[in-house]
Amino acid sequence: EPEVTQTPSHQVTQMGQEVILRCVPISNHLYFYWYRQILGQKVEFLVSFYNNEISEKSEIFDDQFSVERPDGSNFTLKIRSTKLEDSAMYFCASSEQAGPYEQYFGPGTRLTVT
Amino acid sequence: AQSVTQLGSHVSVSEGALVLLRCNYSSSVPPYLFWYVQYPNQGLQLLLKYTSAATLVKGINGFEAEFKKSETSFHLTKPSAHMSDAAEYFCAVSSLLDDYKLSFGAGTTVTVRA
Numbered sequence: 001e002p003e004v005t006q007t008p009s010h011q012v013t014q015m016g017q018e019v020i021l022r023c024v025p026i027s028n029h030l031y032f033y034w035y036r037q038i039l040g041q042k043v044e045f046l047v048s049f050y051n052n053e054i055s056e057k058s059e060i061f062d063d064q065f066s067v068e069r070p071d072g073s074n075f076t077l078k079i080r081s082t083k084l085e086d087s088a089m090y091f092c093a094s095s096e097q098a099g100p101y102e103q104y105f106g107p108g109t110r111l112t113v114t
Numbered sequence: 115a116q117s118v119t120q121l122g123s124h125v126s127v128s129e130g131a132l133v134l135l136r137c138n139y140s141s142s143v144p145p146y147l148f149w150y151v152q153y154p155n156q157g158l159q160l161l162l163k164y165t166s167a168a169t170l171v172k173g174i175n176g177f178e179a180e181f182k183k184s185e186t187s188f189h190l191t192k193p194s195a196h197m198s199d200a201a202e203y204f205c206a207v208s209s210l211l212d213d214y215k216l217s218f219g220a221g222t223t224v225t226v227r228a
Contacts, residue, residue, distance in 0.1 A: 004157065033215070035216070035218075041220070042218050042219065042220050042221070043158070043204065043206075043216075043218040043221075044218075045215040045216060045217065048213065048215055055213060056212075056213045056215060091157060091158065093158075098213075098214060099214055100146035100163065100165040100208060100214060101214075102160045102163065103160075103216060104160075105150075105157035105158040105159070106157050107155065107156055107157040108157060
């Protein structure tokens with residue numbers, strides 16, 4: 001069964017460093033999402049992406065964040081200058097269509113900022 | 115804005131007993147409702163979803179949920195718990211107004227006693 005993959009599974013970085021989290025969505029999916037979950041808190045929406053542009057972004061998704069689909073398979077989340085409060089589990093998701101359709105989630109990347 | 119509240123962060127059940135996880139939603143427009151499950155070190159997997167068809171929704175692994183508009187609820191049940199049901203369960207809501215992004219509850223951790 002097709003699945004969303006994410007790399008790395010765990011990333012440790014120092015405050016102020018740039019990180020890139022990578023995701024490979026399911027191949028025929030057109031809509032892509034990033035969510036994050038800070039330890040002990042809810043899973044929160046960050047951004048949605050369709051047709052090579054951001055569809056919607058949350059208040060969390062400030063200028064330090066960016067997303068890109070550099071080729072036909074990868075979908076990346078970049079944090080330019082990490083802060084301690086960026087430490088969280090980051091989930092990538094994809095869906096075939098927009099609307100109330102299943103979003104398929106990857107296993108997550110645990111980002112630890114020290 | 116839409117939101118969900120999950121009552122009870124931890125639920126402990128005996129093997130073979132009823133599993134009941136509570137979810138109440140808030141939405142100004144007809145909602146779409148989802149239950150996701152997360153096993154340790156894995157991504158979120160869709161258990162079932164309500165998209166305005168039948169109010170009683172059956173999902174995978176013997177789970178079902180009933181949409182009750184009058185109670186703004188979407189509780190998840192399973193008649194007989196199995197050891198493999200130990201996981202974290204998330205209720206989520208989406209709607210057209212929010213571009214179908216998922217808004218998650220805080221999650222309920224289920225433990226199953228032998």
